Amino acid sequence: MTGLRGEAAIVGIAELPAEKRQSTPPSFTLDQYARLAKMVIDDAGVKPDVVNGLSCHGIAESDMFAPATLSEYLGLPLDFGDRVDLGGATAAGMVWRAAAAVELGLCEAVLAVVPGSTEIPRSESRPGRTLGWYGASSNNYGSPQAEFEIPYGNVGQNGPYAQIAQRYAAEFGYDAAALARIAVHQRQNASAHPGAVFHGKPITVDDVLNSPVIADPIHMLETVMRVQGGAGVLIANADVAQRSRHRPVRIKGFGEHIRFKTPTYADDLIRTPIARAAERAFAMAGLQRSDIDVASIYDCYTITVLMTLEDAGFCAKGQGMAWLTEHDLTFRGDFPVNTAGGQLSFGQAGMAGGMHHVVDGARQVMGRSGDAQVVDCNTAFVTGNGGIMSEQVALILVGGR
Amino acid sequence: MSACAKSNRPDVTTPLPEPTPVSQPFWEALRQHRVLIQYSPSSDRYVFYPRTLAPGTLANDLEWREIDGAGSLYTYTVARRPTGPPWADKLPQLLAVVEWDVGPRVSTELVDVEPEDIRIGMRVTPVFCDMRDAGITLLRYRPADV
Numbered sequence: 001m002t003g004l005r006g007e008a009a010i011v012g013i014a015e016l017p018a019e020k021r022q023s024t025p026p027s028f029t030l031d032q033y034a035r036l037a038k039m040v041i042d043d044a045g046v047k048p049d050v051v052n053g054l055s056c057h058g059i060a061e062s063d064m065f066a067p068a069t070l071s072e073y074l075g076l077p078l079d080f081g082d083r084v085d086l087g088g089a090t091a092a093g094m095v096w097r098a099a100a101a102v103e104l105g106l107c108e109a110v111l112a113v114v115p116g117s118t119e120i121p122r123s124e125s126r127p128g129r130t131l132g133w134y135g136a137s138s139n140n141y142g143s144p145q146a147e148f149e150i151p152y153g154n155v156g157q158n159g160p161y162a163q164i165a166q167r168y169a170a171e172f173g174y175d176a177a178a179l180a181r182i183a184v185h186q187r188q189n190a191s192a193h194p195g196a197v198f199h200g201k202p203i204t205v206d207d208v209l210n211s212p213v214i215a216d217p218i219h220m221l222e223t224v225m226r227v228q229g230g231a232g233v234l235i236a237n238a239d240v241a242q243r244s245r246h247r248p249v250r251i252k253g254f255g256e257h258i259r260f261k262t263p264t265y266a267d268d269l270i271r272t273p274i275a276r277a278a279e280r281a282f283a284m285a286g287l288q289r290s291d292i293d294v295a296s297i298y299d300c301y302t303i304t305v306l307m308t309l310e311d312a313g314f315c316a317k318g319q320g321m322a323w324l325t326e327h328d329l330t331f332r333g334d335f336p337v338n339t340a341g342g343q344l345s346f347g348q349a350g351m352a353g354g355m356h357h358v359v360d361g362a363r364q365v366m367g368r369s370g371d372a373q374v375v376d377c378n379t380a381f382v383t384g385n386g387g388i389m390s391e392q393v394a395l396i397l398v399g400g401r
Numbered sequence: 402m403s404a405c406a407k408s409n410r411p412d413v414t415t416p417l418p419e420p421t422p423v424s425q426p427f428w429e430a431l432r433q434h435r436v437l438i439q440y441s442p443s444s445d446r447y448v449f450y451p452r453t454l455a456p457g458t459l460a461n462d463l464e465w466r467e468i469d470g471a472g473s474l475y476t477y478t479v480a481r482r483p484t485g486p487p488w489a490d491k492l493p494q495l496l497a498v499v500e501w502d503v504g505p506r507v508s509t510e511l512v513d514v515e516p517e518d519i520r521i522g523m524r525v526t527p528v529f530c531d532m533r534d535a536g537i538t539l540l541r542y543r544p545a546d547v
Contacts, residue, residue, distance in 0.1 A: 215479065
């Protein structure tokens with residue numbers, strides 16, 4: 001099949017420590033972009049002027065013209081400017097788009113950074129932006145969600161993810177303790193990763209099962225905690241990778257699949273878009289599931305991890321609960337998942353939550369995961385997940401040099 | 402019937418649907434306690450929610466057809482924490498997806514049922530909840546009499 005040749009590589013990474021309350025002063029997203037850009041460029045050990053591509057999500061200070069505004073602010077002319085709108089799959093979506101732009105020869109190095117702090121300076125003369133409770137749903141006139149979802153309380157993430165879990169249970173059965181192991185193992189990983197918000201706070205399966213039920217069958221400790229943070233990577237061609245400081249992490253395969261917005265309209269709620277995305281990613285990379293050394297799986301809820309492991313082909317469909325009881329997902333285990341804690345235990349820094357997984361995978365392949373380093377880690381499987389398992393991206397990262 | 406009483410109190414914070422030029426026939430039918438959805442003859446398929454062109458084929462042949470609204474429960478959850486401020490004093494929320502016998506699925510809420518009696522796959526029947534001050538009728542569901 002056609003696809004990436006694997007020449008573009010992640011050469012620099014950055015991730016701010018997750019904080020429940022931010023220790024630094026409020027900062028505009030423009031400034032957050034700038035700081036994260038400097039971090040990934042410095043991390044790669046290259047000069048800012050190698051950057052001539054940018055993939056971004058959006059800017060709180062400006063609803064439109066995000067790439068141009070950032071190009072101007074950073075003083076970096078761009079031959080490729082991109083804005084990706086894939087929710088929690090945005091970061092993974094940025095990475096393959098950047099890799100494609102690099103392989104096409106459009107640019108030498110592409111910034112893909114995602115601010116994750118809501119602590120933004122407030123105007124004294126203009127009223128503050130009120131944060132709505134509509135979450136990923138739009139209450140604008142004419143929006144399908146405004147008309148057919150929100151009036152029935154079908155809004156936010158907890159309800160629809162719980163509906164997915166209930167449907168899974170009806171078809172395949174449900175083992176709450178098995179699922180809780182995901183949260184427990186990721187908490188162990190967080191205990192080896194100092195930047196995680198739950199560093200040094202281990203939990204047990206009983207803790208998970210005794211935490212309050214938010215929406216049947218999802219417990220509080222199976223949901224993410226919002227934190228302040230931010231993360232990003234620099235993607236570059238082979239010449240820049242050659243000059244950069246760390247082991248390049250090649251983007252060898254990807255797949256993207258978008259299916260619906262609201263799960264009510266999914267043709268099959270429990271067979272998720274990652275199945276097709278992962279199949280394409282592995283075919284493109286020419287690798288098998290057994291070649292993967294570490295997986296960083298988008299984990300807004302434990303059920304998301306389970307269904308992703310099944311649908312991406314790491315275990316048989318419907319067998320995930322049993323599979324979980326037989327495998328150790330910690331960085332020391334036989335199937336390391338979310339070795340920096342994942343969003344469940346590192347924390348979810350808003351839109352930067354998806355970038356957490358890209359950085360986690362790249363950091364492992366670079367061999368820079370410190371106490372949580374997986375031995376001889378050369379390949380990483382990374383997923384992004386937007387909406388309610390409605391738009392998903394798979395990446396396969398392979399170490400160079 | 403008291404099925405709607407719990408949640409049809411006029412409440413400024415509860416967001417109600419605002420019919421659009423595209424969806425008007427659906428909401429108008431609900432006001433008359435009828436369920437009217439779209440059907441595409443060229444693909445022999447019912448369509449929900451209302452659109453201008455048929456999904457998939459983009460055929461310009463959508464027509465309105467009345468259905469009986471009967472279906473089965475595709476999935477649900479019992480929300481123990483409110484999904485938004487308007488539901489803070491209306492817990493638990495019985496958030497449901499119903500699959501109509503004619504095909505499409507619809508988001509709804511269950512009424513007249515205890516959480517422990519809900520089963521995926523059970524037969525459900527429409528409950529038309531008039532939001533009288535707003536001139537809107539919501540389509541909720543209850544277990545069918547068997």
